[in-house]
Amino acid sequence: MTLAVFFGCAFIAFGPSFALFVFTIAKDPLRVIILIAGAFFWLLSLLLSSLVWFIAIKASNSQDLTLQRGLLIFGVFFSVLLQEVFRFAYYRLLRKATEGLAAISDDDGSAISVRQMAYVAGLGFGIMSGAFSMINILSDSLGPGTVGIFGDSQYYFITAALMTLALTLLHTFWGVVFFEGCEKSRWWVIAAVVSLHLLVAGLSLLNPLYEGSLPPVYVITLATGVWAFFSSGGSLHSLSALCTLCGFESRASRTMTEVPLSKTPNPQPLPGRRSMWLPTAPGVCSRQES
Amino acid sequence: MRLLQLWAFDFCQLLFMNTSDSEEDSYNERSALVQSESPTIPSYNQDHDMSLPQETDSKRRRPVSSGLDEPGPVERERASTPDGEEEELTLKYGAKHVIMLFIPVTLCMVVVVATIKSVSFYTEKSSQRLIYTPFEEDPNSVGQRLLNSFLNTIVMISVIVVMTIILVVLYKYRCYKFIHGWLILSSLMLLFWFSFMYLGEVFKTYNVAMDYPTLVMIIWNFGVVGMICIHWKGPLRLQQAYLIVISALMALIFIKYLPEWSAWVILGAISIYDLIAVLCPKGPLRMLVETAQERNEPIFPALIYSSAMVWMVGMADSSNPGSGESFTIIYKYFFPQDNEMLWVKLGLGDFIFYSVLVGKAAATGGDWNTTLACFVAILIGLCLTLLLLAIFKKALPALPISITFGLVFYFSTDNLVRPFMDSLAAHQYYI
Numbered sequence: 001m002t003l004a005v006f007f008g009c010a011f012i013a014f015g016p017s018f019a020l021f022v023f024t025i026a027k028d029p030l031r032v033i034i035l036i037a038g039a040f041f042w043l044l045s046l047l048l049s050s051l052v053w054f055i056a057i058k059a060s061n062s063q064d065l066t067l068q069r070g071l072l073i074f075g076v077f078f079s080v081l082l083q084e085v086f087r088f089a090y091y092r093l094l095r096k097a098t099e100g101l102a103a104i105s106d107d108d109g110s111a112i113s114v115r116q117m118a119y120v121a122g123l124g125f126g127i128m129s130g131a132f133s134m135i136n137i138l139s140d141s142l143g144p145g146t147v148g149i150f151g152d153s154q155y156y157f158i159t160a161a162l163m164t165l166a167l168t169l170l171h172t173f174w175g176v177v178f179f180e181g182c183e184k185s186r187w188w189v190i191a192a193v194v195s196l197h198l199l200v201a202g203l204s205l206l207n208p209l210y211e212g213s214l215p216p217v218y219v220i221t222l223a224t225g226v227w228a229f230f231s232s233g234g235s236l237h238s239l240s241a242l243c244t245l246c247g248f249e250s251r252a253s254r255t256m257t258e259v260p261l262s263k264t265p266n267p268q269p270l271p272g273r274r275s276m277w278l279p280t281a282p283g284v285c286s287r288q289e290s
Numbered sequence: 291m292r293l294l295q296l297w298a299f300d301f302c303q304l305l306f307m308n309t310s311d312s313e314e315d316s317y318n319e320r321s322a323l324v325q326s327e328s329p330t331i332p333s334y335n336q337d338h339d340m341s342l343p344q345e346t347d348s349k350r351r352r353p354v355s356s357g358l359d360e361p362g363p364v365e366r367e368r369a370s371t372p373d374g375e376e377e378e379l380t381l382k383y384g385a386k387h388v389i390m391l392f393i394p395v396t397l398c399m400v401v402v403v404a405t406i407k408s409v410s411f412y413t414e415k416s417s418q419r420l421i422y423t424p425f426e427e428d429p430n431s432v433g434q435r436l437l438n439s440f441l442n443t444i445v446m447i448s449v450i451v452v453m454t455i456i457l458v459v460l461y462k463y464r465c466y467k468f469i470h471g472w473l474i475l476s477s478l479m480l481l482f483w484f485s486f487m488y489l490g491e492v493f494k495t496y497n498v499a500m501d502y503p504t505l506v507m508i509i510w511n512f513g514v515v516g517m518i519c520i521h522w523k524g525p526l527r528l529q530q531a532y533l534i535v536i537s538a539l540m541a542l543i544f545i546k547y548l549p550e551w552s553a554w555v556i557l558g559a560i561s562i563y564d565l566i567a568v569l570c571p572k573g574p575l576r577m578l579v580e581t582a583q584e585r586n587e588p589i590f591p592a593l594i595y596s597s598a599m600v601w602m603v604g605m606a607d608s609s610n611p612g613s614g615e616s617f618t619i620i621y622k623y624f625f626p627q628d629n630e631m632l633w634v635k636l637g638l639g640d641f642i643f644y645s646v647l648v649g650k651a652a653a654t655g656g657d658w659n660t661t662l663a664c665f666v667a668i669l670i671g672l673c674l675t676l677l678l679l680a681i682f683k684k685a686l687p688a689l690p691i692s693i694t695f696g697l698v699f700y701f702s703t704d705n706l707v708r709p710f711m712d713s714l715a716a717h718q719y720y721i
Contacts, residue, residue: 029385029386029388029389030385032389032392033385033388033389033673036392036666036669036670036673037670037673039666040666040667040670043663043666043667043699046707046710046721047699047702047703047706047707049710049721050702050706050707050709050710050711051702051706053710054705054706054709054710057709069717072713072714072717072719073719075710076714076719076720076721079721080721083721128666129721131662132659132662132707132711133711133714133715133720135658135659135662136657136658136659136711136712136715137715139656139658156718159718160715160718163718163720164720167720200720201719201720201721204718204719204720205719207717207718207719208718
C-alpha cells in the first residue's frame with residue numbers, strides 16, 4: 001500500500017487531465033477561469049443532488065438496507081440528470097458571456113471559440129468529478145491498511161483510479177459533443193449524451209463485478225472520444241496530416257529551414273502570403289502560410 | 291506565554307497597515323515631481339490606502355481596487371477617447387489579473403492546508419484563548435455555545451472597529467512615526483516569533499533533531515531578509531513569497547486560537563463588516579481615503595498583493611514605486627504603446643481570511659472534498675468580485691462574496707455531500 005499505490009493511482013486517475021491542463025489550459029487565463037467555473041457548476045449540481053438524496057434518506061427508514069440502497073441508486077441517476085442540466089446551464093451562460101469574454105481576452109479579436117469553451121468546460125466537469133471521486137480514496141491509500149479485509153475486492157484502488165480516469169475523459173468528450181449539439185440544435189445529440197452518462201453510471205452499479213463495468217466503460221470512452229473528435233471538426237485528413245510528411249515539414253519549417261523554389265538568387269515570397277517555407281514538390285502539402 | 295502571544299496578536303493587528311517608512315517619507319518629500327511622472331502611482335496608492343485600517347485582527351483586508359479609478363496624467367490624455375475604448379482596455383486585462391490573483395491565493399491556501407494536515411499543533415485545541423474571544427465555548431450545550439460564539443464575534447468586531455478608528459485618527463493627526471513603529475514591531479513579531487513557533491512545531495512533527503545555534507541562524511536570516519523585503523526593497527518574487535508566508539502564518543494562528551464556532555461566526559461577521567466599511571459613505575475606510583486624497587499623498591502603501599506584472603527596468607526609473615513603497619508588491623506592466631499600468635490589488639487580510647476558511651475546512655473532519663469545495667467556491671467568489679470590479683470600477687470589498695460562497699459550500703458539503711460521496715465510494719458507484 002502506501003506510497004506506491006498512492007502515486008500509481010494518483011497518476012492513473014489524474015495524469016491525463018493534468019497533462020491536458022498543463023499543455024492546453026494553463027497558459028491562457030481565460031481558459032483557466034472557464035475551467036474553474038465549470039468545476040463550480042459541477043459542484044453545484046452535486047450539491048443539489050446530495051440535498052435531494054439527503055432529504056430522501058432522512059425521510060425514510062434508516063434500518064431498511066435495501067431501501068437505502070435503492071435510494072442511493074435513485075440518487076446516482078438523479079445526480080447524473082442534474083449534472084447534464086447544469087452542463088446545459090453552463091452552456092447557456094457561456095453563450096451569453098461570449099461577447100463579454102471577447103472583450104476581456106488579451107489578444108485582439110481572438111476570442112475563445114465555442115468549441116474551445118466546450119472542451120474546457122468538459123474538462124472542468126471531468127476534473128472536479130474525478131477529484132471528488134478519488135481524493136478521499138487517495139488519502140486513505142497513503143495510510144496503513146489491508147484492502148478488502150472484510151471480503152471486498154482487493155483491486156479497489158486501481159479500479160477506482162481507472163474508473164475515475166474514464167469518467168474524466170468522458171466528461172471532456174461529452175462537453176465537446178454536448179455544446180456542439182446545442183450549437184447546431186441537434187437535440188438527439190443531447191439525448192445521446194444524457195443516455196450515455198446514465199449508461200456509464202448504471203454500469204458502475206455493477207461494481208465490484210469489474211469485468212462488467214470497466215471494459216464497457218472504456219469502450220464507451222473510446223467511442224465518445226472518436227465522436228468528439230469528429231464533432232469538433234477533426235477529420236481523417238487532419239489525422240493523417242498530423243502524422244505524415246506534410247505535418248512534419250510544417251513543423252520543421254518553424255525552425256526556419258528554407259527550401260528554395262528555384263535557382264534565382266533571392267526568391268521573393270509569393271505575393272499575398274507570408275510563407276516561411278515553400279513546398280518541395282507540388283501536391284505534397286496544401287498549406288503554405290506560416 | 292499567553293501574555294506574549296496576546297502582545298504579538300496586538301501588534302499583528304496593524305501588521306498590514308500602511309507602512310511608510312522613512313524612505314517613503316523622503317520619497318514623498320520629493321514626490322511632487324516624481325509622481326507626476328508616474329501618473330498611475332498616486333491613484334494606485336490611494337486606492338490601496340483605502341483598505342487601510344480595518345481589519346480584523348490584523349490584517350488589512352483590503353478592498354479590491356482597480357488602478358483605473360483615478361487616471362493619472364497619461365491616462366487623462368486617453369480619457370478623451372470614448373468611454374467604450376477605455377472600458378475595453380479595462381476588461382482586456384481582467385482575465386490575466388484574475389489569474390494573477392488566483393495563484394497567490396491558491397499558494398497561500400496550499401501552505402495552510404498542507405500545514406494543517408501534517409502538523410497537528412494547529413488543530414489541537416488548547417485552553418489558551420485570545421483576549422479577543424473571551425467567552426469559552428461549552429461543547430455540551432448548543433444554545434450556550436451559539437450564544438458565546440456570537441458574543442465572541444461582537445467582541446472581535448468591536449476591537450477591529452476601534453482599531454480602525456484609532457488608525458484613522460492617527461492618520462488624520464499625522465502620527466506617521468507612531469504607525470510606522472507599530473507596523474515594524476508587528477512585522478518583527480510575525481517574522482521572528484511566529485515563524486519560530488511554526489518551525490518548532492514542524493520539527494516536532496517530523497522528529498527532526500535541531501540545535502539552537504542552527505535554529506537561531508535560520509530564524510535570524512529568515513526574519514531579517516523578510517523585514518528587508520517587506521519594508522524596503524527586495525526581489526519581487528521574494529517579496530511575494532514573504533507575503534504569502536506571512537498570510538499563511540497569520541491564518542494558522544487564527545485557526546489555532548479561535549474557538550470552533552466563533553471562527554465561523556467571525557468569518558461571516560467580518561464579511562458583513564467589510565461590506566459596510568468599504569461601501570458606506572461614513573465608513574472609516576472611506577474617511578481614510580478621503581483624507582488621503584485631500585492631502586494628495588500616496589499614503590501608506592499597504593500590504594497588498596498586486597497582480598500587475600513585472601516592472602520593466604529602465605522604463606521610468608524615477609517613478610519606480612518599488613523603491614518607496616515598502617509594503618507594496620508591485621508588478622507593473624508597461625505596455626510600451628499605451629504607457630499605462632493596470633492592476634488589481636488584493637489585501638493580505640483577504641488572503642488570510644480565505645486561508646482561515648479553507649484551513650478550518652481542512653482541520654475539521656478528514657474530508658478532502660470539503661476543502662476542495664471551499665477552495666473552488668472562494669476562487670469563484672474572487673472571480674465574481676473582480677468581474678464586479680471591472681463593471682463598477684471602484685473599490686470593492688473582496689471578502690463578502692468569496693466568504694459567503696465558502697461558508698455555504700463548507701456547510702453544505704460537510705453535511706450533505708459528504709455522506710452521499712461516502713456511500714457512493716463504499717459501493718463504488720460513480721456519478
